[in-house]
Amino acid sequence: MVKTNVCLCGVEMKNPIVPASGTFGFGYEFAELYDINVLGSLSFKGTTLEPRFGNPTPRIAECSEGLLNAVGLQNPGVDRVLSEELPKLKACFQGPIMANVSGFSLDEYRETVKKLDAEKQIAWFEVNVSCPNVHGGGMSFGTDPKAAASVTAEVKKVTDKPIIMKLTPNVTDIVSIAKACEEAGADGISLINTLLGMRIDLKKKKPILANKMGGFSGPAIMPVALRMIYQVYDAVKIPIVGMGGVSSAEDVIEMMLAGATAVEVGAANLRDPFAAKKIAEDLPRVMKKYGIEDLGSIIGGAH
Amino acid sequence: MKQGIYTILRNEKIAKDVYLMVLAGDTSAITAPGQFVNILLAGKYLRRPISICDWDGERITLIYKVVGGGTEQMAALSQGEELDLLVGLGNGYTTEKCPEKTLLIGGGVGVPPLYGLCKRLIAEGKKPQVVLGFNTAEEVFLKEEFEALGAAVTVATADGSMGIKGFVTDAMKALSFDYFCTCGPEPMFRAIEGMVQVSGQYSFEERMGCGFGACMGCSCKTKYGYKRICKEGPVMEREEIIW
Numbered sequence: 187m188v189k190t191n192v193c194l195c196g197v198e199m200k201n202p203i204v205p206a207s208g209t210f211g212f213g214y215e216f217a218e219l220y221d222i223n224v225l226g227s228l229s230f231k232g233t234t235l236e237p238r239f240g241n242p243t244p245r246i247a248e249c250s251e252g253l254l255n256a257v258g259l260q261n262p263g264v265d266r267v268l269s270e271e272l273p274k275l276k277a278c279f280q281g282p283i284m285a286n287v288s289g290f291s292l293d294e295y296r297e298t299v300k301k302l303d304a305e306k307q308i309a310w311f312e313v314n315v316s317c318p319n320v321h322g323g324g325m326s327f328g329t330d331p332k333a334a335a336s337v338t339a340e341v342k343k344v345t346d347k348p349i350i351m352k353l354t355p356n357v358t359d360i361v362s363i364a365k366a367c368e369e370a371g372a373d374g375i376s377l378i379n380t381l382l383g384m385r386i387d388l389k390k391k392k393p394i395l396a397n398k399m400g401g402f403s404g405p406a407i408m409p410v411a412l413r414m415i416y417q418v419y420d421a422v423k424i425p426i427v428g429m430g431g432v433s434s435a436e437d438v439i440e441m442m443l444a445g446a447t448a449v450e451v452g453a454a455n456l457r458d459p460f461a462a463k464k465i466a467e468d469l470p471r472v473m474k475k476y477g478i479e480d481l482g483s484i485i486g487g488a489h
Numbered sequence: 490m491k492q493g494i495y496t497i498l499r500n501e502k503i504a505k506d507v508y509l510m511v512l513a514g515d516t517s518a519i520t521a522p523g524q525f526v527n528i529l530l531a532g533k534y535l536r537r538p539i540s541i542c543d544w545d546g547e548r549i550t551l552i553y554k555v556v557g558g559g560t561e562q563m564a565a566l567s568q569g570e571e572l573d574l575l576v577g578l579g580n581g582y583t584t585e586k587c588p589e590k591t592l593l594i595g596g597g598v599g600v601p602p603l604y605g606l607c608k609r610l611i612a613e614g615k616k617p618q619v620v621l622g623f624n625t626a627e628e629v630f631l632k633e634e635f636e637a638l639g640a641a642v643t644v645a646t647a648d649g650s651m652g653i654k655g656f657v658t659d660a661m662k663a664l665s666f667d668y669f670c671t672c673g674p675e676p677m678f679r680a681i682e683g684m685v686q687v688s689g690q691y692s693f694e695e696r697m698g699c700g701f702g703a704c705m706g707c708s709c710k711t712k713y714g715y716k717r718i719c720k721e722g723p724v725m726e727r728e729e730i731i732w
Contacts, residue, residue: 208704215702219490231705239708239715244696246706248535253698260705260715394696404534456699457534459575460492 188473189480192226194425194448195348195373197282197309199226202438202481203466206429206452207232207286207312207352208257210462212271216455217278220463229284229312229450230267230275233302235294237263247385247394252404252431252453254383256397259288259317264301272305282309286352288317292340300344309348312427313341316354316379328354328379331366338370348373350427355414356382364418375418376427376450378411404453405431412444419445419486435465435472442481443488490577490701491518497570498548500563504630507598508564509542510551516544518577521584522605523672523692523724526551527700529573530562536575537563538700538719540672540692542601542631543608549576552601552630578700579723582606582670582690586726589615592666593640594657594681596622596673600631602692603672607640618664619643622657622677626650658684670724682732692724 190201205216207229213222222228240258247254262271264287275283285308289295299311315328315337327333334351341349351367353360355378364375380401385394393399411430419426428446432438433454441449454461469481478484495514503509519541526549527536537559543550555564566572581602587610593603600621610617619635619642629651635642644652645660653660657673658680669689671681678691695718698706702720709716711729716722 209699211703219492239710240705243707243709245708246535246696246698246704248533250534252534255698255704255706257705257708260708453534456704457529457536458492459490459699459701459703 188470188478189482190469190473192447192482194427195310195350197348199282199448201226201466201469202442202446202448203462203469204229204284204427204448204450205455205462206450207314208255209452209455212275213279214274214277216459219459222279223281224463224466225281226448226466227282227284227309228279229286230271231261232259232286232288232314233261233264233267233298234259234288235264235298237261237266242396244394244396245400247400249383249385249402249404249406251406252402253456254385254395254400254402255380256395256400258397264298268301268305276307283307284310284312284350286312286314288314289337290317291321292336295337296340296344299341303345303347310350310374311341311345311347312350312352312376313337314352314379316352326354326356328363329357331362334363335366335370338367338372342371350374350376352376352379354379355410360414361417361421364422368422368424372424374425374427375422376429377418378407378414378430381407381410403431405433407431408437412440415441415444415446416488419489432465433461435468438465438469439472439476439478439484442484443486445486445489447485490575491515492573492575494571495549495574497566497568497572499568500566502564503552505627506555507628507630508553508555510553510563512549512551512572512574513547514549514574516546516549516576519544519549520577521581522609523581523602524577524579525700525723527575527578528563530559533559533562535698536700538578538697540602541605543605554598575700579719580721582692582724584609584613586668586690587615587670588667590665590667591615591617592661592664592669593617593619594622594661594669594671594673595620596657596677597624597628599671599673599692603670604631604634606670607635607638611638611640618666620645620657620660620664622646622660622673623651624648656680679732689727690724691727691730693718693722
């Protein structure tokens with residue numbers, strides 16, 4: 187019997203597989219297809235203080251081995267997440283939940299986390315710092331070490347649950363951002379969010395996305411993700427949640443060797459709604475193939 | 490929704506750039522005309538959403554137009570090849586709301602789902618009339634098939650090479666109906682919206698990520714809140730649409 191369980195910031199998971207925020211809704215749509223309790227956790231749809239419609243359509247453009255999205259954080263707002271979405275999620279998932287939160291100001295981050303904090307099943311907060319700071323000239327919190335640290339410190343004030351900062355890869359030095367978050371009290375680092383990209387429609391001769399630019403995800407970005415996880419693992423002591431193009435149990439092991447404790451599956455869920463389940467169920471086979479008995483023992487093994 | 494492997498029984502050209510594909514496999518997830526399937530193609534990251542034209546206990550008929558790399562790849566597939574499909578996606582047409590005199594209005598590649606709808610309405614004892622709009626005679630398809638179901642069909646072509654010269658709205662002027670169901674390009678929808686006095690159902694198209702409600706890629710605003718074209722749609726009622 188191989189051991190697939192891992193421990194993320196003191197929370198036990200039956201396996202490291204976590205569907206990534208924005209690709210799995212609030213879980214219940216997928217629970218119609220399979221028992222989502224086979225998953226280690228899930229990171230729910232990015233939640234903001236107020237309801238958001240997001241960007242105009244088209245919001246999706248296909249790429250080689252991936253896609254661009256410019257959904258723009260569509261979500262019903264934290265109050266309806268608490269009253270409508272979480273009860274439906276809790277009815278079909280009994281494991282630890284990762285609460286993904288976003289904000290456009292420090293106050294918004296803090297208030298959103300504060301409202302969600304009472305939910306017992308929420309085990310971690312995954313704080314997305316890729317959004318523009320409306321009080322900081324619109325620059326993303328995640329592109330400036332000081333801004334990323336200030337978000338970390340702000341949310342730490344209102345919860346005792348582990349805070350995992352989800353970083354954007356659209357920076358020149360990811361290590362400095364990760365270190366700033368760690369120094370500000372982050373309990374973990376999650377990376378990578380999508381890479382900023384564009385596609386152009388040859389018939390219309392204009393960008394496909396109404397937002398012009400969007401986040402690139404899918405298998406094509408995995409080498410970039412692996413490189414960043416590897417670099418951040420060398421620089422911080424807190425655990426890493428790795429993601430970026432993961433599509434197979436082999437990819438999960440590669441991410442863990444680079445330094446990830448848990449691994450998120452994103453774009454693959456959109457292509458194949460059973461992807462996360464297939465990956466979780468295939469892990470023991472691939473572990474045996476590579477002579478791995480305890481998955482937790484390989485974290486950072488490539489260093 | 491169900492995922493399955495489907496075998497191609499037929500895949501042939503039926504009009505200019507338009508192909509008919511018949512697939513064998515589990516059809517139990519299909520509940521209403523106007524629903525769609527999402528097709529995985531080799532080398533393409535996202536699936537291709539295609540509306541269901543017709544189905545029975547073991548076969549699905551799709552009619553698609555070659556508009557890009559994905560549909561071009563589909564057109565080259567042969568009998569006997571297998572495809573990975575998500576089946577029974579979206580909310581289709583609600584036939585309970587369709588009275589006896591319902592007009593079905595199809596524009597170009599929007600025509601196929603109306604065939605399954607027409608079939609169901611006739612099975613329910615209703616007398617649908619059909620208006621089909623195309624650019625030119627060589628693009629016309631399904632006319633005889635609608636007639637074989639027993640529906641009265643009026644064709645309009647923009648160049649006048651078949652039927653009435655003009656658009657579906659020109660063909661609609663002479664017809665009396667109490668309700669309508671339509672599928673086609675958005676400029677056609679706006680023209681219909683500008684002339685009809687009765688209620689109806691519109692089927693929308695949008696670029697989709699997943700096709701089953703997970704990614705929020707195809708959301709739209711309606712009078713009753715945000716809806717996903719792939720999940721709550723693609724068919725929407727006239728009263729809820731914000732133009």
